[in-house]
Amino acid sequence: MNAKKAKESYDGKIENLMAKIEEKEALLKSRDVEKDSLIDKILDLTYFSLESDEEAISYFEEQGYVAEELALTISDQIVSQNKAGADNPIVPFVGMEGNMAINKVRLLNHKWIIADFTDGVYWGQLFIIYDVRKDGVVDFEVEKSFLYPRN
Structure with a gap:
């Protein structure tokens, strides 16, 4: 019985960590989009210089x-x-x-x-x-x- 509870506990922790990883990956992707957007804006602003x-x-x-x-x-x-x-x-x-x-x-x-x-x-x-x-x-x-x- 203890092994089953331990496995369920570990499975829950793994799911929680996987959700956090997905959240962080989504955040990084959005920052990459923001970074690309900022680079595009900078290039656009310096076009006439x-x-x-x-x-x-x-x-x-x-x-x-x-x-x-x-x-x-x-x-x-x-x-x-x-x-x-x-x-x-x-x-x-x-x-x-x-x-x-x-x-x-x-x-x-x-x-x-x-x-x-x-x-x-x-x-x-x-x-x-x-x-x-x-x-x-x-x-x-x-x-x-x-x-x-x-x-």
Whole structure:
């Protein structure tokens, strides 16, 4: 009689452990799906960026630049024009609640930039065309811009 109870007890434990294993495997599969989904989202978000544009990287390399270093330099040039007490000269709007400053810059390729700006209350975005001249000077031209209306 004891052997039968022991077997039933072990069978119950085995079933319980098998259920836990199945639960953990299902959780791992769902995490793999989430991971794959996140990787897809990251790839999608970086599609329009200098870092993932091989043609743009080659363009700069042919001119003797390291694209990653140049991208940092260009971003720094734009953001460094944020000065205390003055609007960033690249932003074509006058700050109404403070000074217009550029917050975020993304190089899309070897010719285009998008940027975000704000004065602390009002905000907007810029589409900038840029060119790196042979002497290393970077020229910027705001092609399009908009300011969100205040709600």
